[in-house]
Amino acid sequence: MNGCYIYQGRDVKERKQALIKGQTVVVAPHEGFIPSDQWLAVRKRLMTTPKFRGESTAVERAKGHRATNTWLAGKIKCGHCGTTMMYAYNTNKQGVRIGYFRCRKRANTKDCQGPGKMPVVITEAVVHTAMTKRIASFHALSDGNHSVAKTNPKLTALNVELLQTEAEIEALINTLSGASPTLLAYANTKIEQLDAKHQSISQAIANLNINTPSSKHLATITNHLDNWDNASFDDRRIAINGLIDRIDATSESVQVEWKI
Numbered sequence: 001m002n003g004c005y006i007y008q009g010r011d012v013k014e015r016k017q018a019l020i021k022g023q024t025v026v027v028a029p030h031e032g033f034i035p036s037d038q039w040l041a042v043r044k045r046l047m048t049t050p051k052f053r054g055e056s057t058a059v060e061r062a063k064g065h066r067a068t069n070t071w072l073a074g075k076i077k078c079g080h081c082g083t084t085m086m087y088a089y090n091t092n093k094q095g096v097r098i099g100y101f102r103c104r105k106r107a108n109t110k111d112c113q114g115p116g117k118m119p120v121v122i123t124e125a126v127v128h129t130a131m132t133k134r135i136a137s138f139h140a141l142s143d144g145n146h147s148v149a150k151t152n153p154k155l156t157a158l159n160v161e162l163l164q165t166e167a168e169i170e171a172l173i174n175t176l177s178g179a180s181p182t183l184l185a186y187a188n189t190k191i192e193q194l195d196a197k198h199q200s201i202s203q204a205i206a207n208l209n210i211n212t213p214s215s216k217h218l219a220t221i222t223n224h225l226d227n228w229d230n231a232s233f234d235d236r237r238i239a240i241n242g243l244i245d246r247i248d249a250t251s252e253s254v255q256v257e258w259k260i
Contacts, residue, residue, distance in 0.1 A: 001036075003028040069099060070120050071236040072127060072247065078103040079250035081112040087120070101249070115250045126254050131243055132225055135218075138260055154260075155205065162201045169194045217242055218260075 007024040032039065067073035069087045076085045085101040092098055099120035106114030172187050172194070179187065224231045224239040231239070245257040 001031055003030065003032045067237065068233075070101075070124065071233060071240055072101075072120070072124060075240060075244055076101060076123070076127075076247045076249055078105065078112060079115060079248040079253070079255065081105050082248070083112065085118075085249065088117075118249060118251070123249065123254065127240070127244075127247060127256070128225075128228060130254070130256050131239065134243060134256075134258060134260075135222055135225055138218075158201055158205050162198065162205065165194055165198045165201060169198065 005026045005028055006020060007026065069089075073087065074084065077083065078085055081103065083103055083105040086104045086107060087099060088102055088107075089097045089099040100117040101115075101120060101123060102117055103112050103114035105112040169191060172191050176184060176187055221239045221242045224235045228236070243259055245259055247257070248255040
């Protein structure tokens with residue numbers, strides 16, 4: 001008659017989808033909207049699915065979430081709310097599928113004005129052009145004797161900011177000798193703030209070093225871009241994953257956040 005809520009205790013290790021032993025069950029105050037026989041039939045069907053029970057392998061999970069419709073999947077966000085754009089399509093009179101992007105939040109809750117329907121073919125062309133220009137300008141900056149990391153302007157700026165922060169910390173420490181209690185309290189607070197900033201910058205540098213493609217990987221990306229018409233779907237995904245963090249799109253503009 002009524003639904004039930006299952007609450008998992010802190011000491012219970014098994015997932016409640018797999019085993020309800022040790023779980024807390026509370027009867028809901030309302031009657032169910034779905035007939036119980038239909039609900040139980042669906043539950044039994046789901047319980048035979050390894051993915052639902054949490055038993056799927058990492059490879060199976062990767063395949064289950066693998067992009068298939070557009071190589072921009074997962075990268076393109078709504079420029080208004082930041083939600084990942086969803087892929088949808090219409091079929092014309094000739095039976096041809098016309099794909100487009102739309103804001104997921106707009107589609108689900110109407111809580112965002114959204115960018116409208118953005119044709120996938122046009123959006124992909126815009127991003128591909130931007131990637132081609134970016135990789136060309138990047139190669140122009142490098143004389144071939146420097147590593148990728150050294151020619152990354154983001155990394156250069158962060159390293160300069162890190163040195164400035166270290167200099168500020170050192171200057172404050174040098175003022176502590178013979179300082180009054182008031183000055184000591186101020187200096188300690190300031191040093192804590194600068195140390196937190198130092199850690200944040202160091203982490204950002206580490207992340208950039210991890211995400212910045214190696215020279216070999218950069219050559220692979222360049223090759224894919226030069227042979228884009230013949231590049232496979234996976235090759236296109238390799239190119240965009242190596243160059244782009246995210247894309248913020250509206251009906252007026254497409255803004256790319258680059259990795260390099």
